[in-house]
Amino acid sequence: MKSLLAAAAAGLALAVSGTAANAQISDDVVKLGVLTDMSSLYADATGKGSVAAVEMAVADYGGKVKGKPIQVVVADHQNKPDVGVSIARNWYDNEKVDAILDVPTSSVALPISALTREKNKIHINSGGGSSDITGTACSPNTVHWTYDTYALSNVAGKAMVKRGDDTWFFVTADYAFGMALERDAANVVKETGGKVLGDVRHPLNSSDFSSFLLQAQASKAKVVALANAGGDTTTALKQAAEFGLTQGGQKLIALLMEITDTHALGLKATQGLIVTDAFYWDMNDETRAFSKRFNEKVGHMPTMIQAGLYSATMHYLKAIEAIGTDEAPKVMEQMRKTPVNDFFAKNGHIRIDGRMVHDMYLFETKKPEESKGEWDLYKLIATVPGDEAFRPLDKGGCPLVKSN
Template sequence: MQKLIAAVAASFAIAATCGAAQAQISDNVVKLGVLTDMSSLYADATGKGSLAAVEMAVADYGGKVAGVPIQIVSADHQNKPDVGVNIARNWYDNEKVDAVLDVPTSSVALPISALTREKNKININSGGGSSDITGTACSPNTVHWTYDTYALSNVAGKAMVKRGEDTWFFITADYAFGMALQRDAANVVKESGGKVLGEVRHPLNSSDFSSFLLQAQASKAKVVALANAGGDTTNALKQAAEFGLTQGGQKMIALLMEITDVHSLGIKATQGLIITDAFYWDTNDETRAFSKRFNEKVGHMPTMIQAGLYSATMHYLKAIEAIKTDEAPKVMEQMRKTPINDFFARNGKIRIDGRMVHDMYLFEVKKPEESKGEWDLYKLIATVPGDEAFRPLDKGGCPLVK
């Protein structure tokens, strides 16, 4: 009888322990929300490819973490801050989403980061670019994974001024991302000994860049810098070719351009273009293996945003597995103290301001005769270590930095 009582007591103790461990995962599910641009100018760089990257990561992880299932929801924020915030608020309040991922368009990304802090959830941003996300608007609940305006500007700006291309004119998207990109690039140009001769701003998702390009042409600047992205960048480059800017001796630089943009425009139209990127599919065996799988699923090679999302999702799930809870502050602490070593980043690290620091790359688009295939588009000019590419921790104005 004593043995029976002891056995029953032990079984109850084990059950209680298991129940307590299980209870650490809220609602017995880990729910991810992919909030992205499914239908507009950033859809190729993010969109369905971003969702596919997260789905691949969850499938590769086995569909469960810490013994509970992983679920994914997705939505199109239409590049509108109010739409994005309403979706995320509903996800957090009613659908019990634990983490919101991607969020391209900085005017949407910044309020989503603030909302995530208010709700004490987690935001892993891959698509938004403003360096303010880890600067004055930093949050203990947000990780900025893939790139930002400071790194894009710093890597390309220094290199170009150094080789004599020292007068710049900016064509800038008139919203948070474009203005941050121009600001960061202009600072790099000036600090490197160059000059900014002028600027012009255009509405988001513009179709006609003729007046902006004529002003850039009239400035006689050696570099015409496009502080925009996606469809805005490709439209501007197409029309720049029609106006003969490069034939007239000016150098075009796209401060943010994805491999899907280059592929869409064609290598003949983009040859010689200088691009800063966080990822290229043909870097090594690991990047090629992931990209081949992604291409088979989506129909194109991954952008840096999409590759970064796979990496970020895996890191998030591993953190939950390690500590057996999805409680946001504990997961963030685990993510920060764990280095990132995968096909996307070597010895990556998440700083207290939320910036994931990793190597960045400077590429030049190949000439048609140099390319050996449809996606053989870039040649590497330089690999810039993360600590040199991204803004120093004490220079961003993040209140979390002591």
């Protein structure tokens, strides 16, 4: 009888232990939500390519983590903060999503980050750009993976002012991202010895830039800086060519220019344009191998946002595997203490403010005669180490830095 009781007790203990171990993965599934722009001006840089990047990472990981399935759900936030927050709230409350990824459009990304903190989940942002995400609005539950307005401005702004392009005029998208991009770039220009002669703001998804470009032309600034992205950037560049801005001696800089934008416009229209980027497909064998697979799946080379999402998804899944749970604070801690070493970043690291620090690159678009193929668009001017490219930890106003 004692032997039977002992065996039963041991069996019960094992069962309880096994249940506890299994419960480490909430709801027996790791659920990723890709919240992105599927239908508007950022759809090429994010959209279906962002979804594909996350799905590729999940497939390459084997579709399971700690023996539990990984699921991916997708939604279009339509670049509207209320729509994005509504989707995210439903995902967290009802669909048991563990992490939300991508979220282009900073006016959507910022409230998603706040909601994620409230729900104690994880937000890995690749598409949103505002440096406020790791600044005054930083969160212990958010990682900013790919780029931000500070790095874009810092890398390109310093380089151009130092070579004599020291007076600037901004054409800026009138929402959180555009204003942060102009603010960060203007600060870099002034700190490097240049001057800002003026700015003008345009509505998101504008079709007519004529009045804005005429003001830029009239300013006589050496540099006309486009503090916008996606379809707004390509439309502005096309119309700037029609107005003859560069023929008049002014230089254009697109502070955020994705490779899909350059490809859509063509090298004849973009040759000589200065571009800051976190990723380019033709850097080395690793980047070429990933990009070839991505191109076969999606039909174009990956943008930095899409390449960053693959990297971020892998890092997140490896963190869960390492600690055996998808509990948000523990996963974030593991992600922060693990270096990022893959085709996207070498010796990348996540700071307490959520910034993933990695090298950034300054490119110049090639002349048509220099290109050897459809996607052979850039030549590397400089590699800027992450600690120089991104804002210093103590300069962003993140409350987590003070309390750390």
